[in-house]
Amino acid sequence: MVIALIFVSIQLQTALAEWKRHVIFEGVSNQTAIAGDYTKDGLPDVITSAGGKVRLLVAPDWNEIILDETEGYRFIHSETWDIDGDGDLDYIGARYQPGLIVWLEQPTGSMINFPQCR
């Protein structure tokens, strides 16, 4: 039993050491990020609420698209889900104080005009 635990521990340490860091965005305060294939090209993208803007970072070059820059939207938690049931992922952002939860509906066909819903 002890030998098995040591073996598992060594395997876990080896696996953790193999994680490689990739910086995809930096320079402003950021408290939440969520990954998903928002452009439907098979590559994972990232949406972050950073520096007062909701930003979509598109893989593989992590090009930035501003989804929303409403004053005061500094979300500390985010999620994506198909809220309206139209088959694409929408963005949900939440802040702590004063409490606010917002969702942004992903438009059909274009990620640039990302209309806001509440």
Ligand SMILES: [Ca+2]
């Ligand atoms: Ca993608």
Ligand SMILES: [Ca+2]
């Ligand atoms: Ca949707």
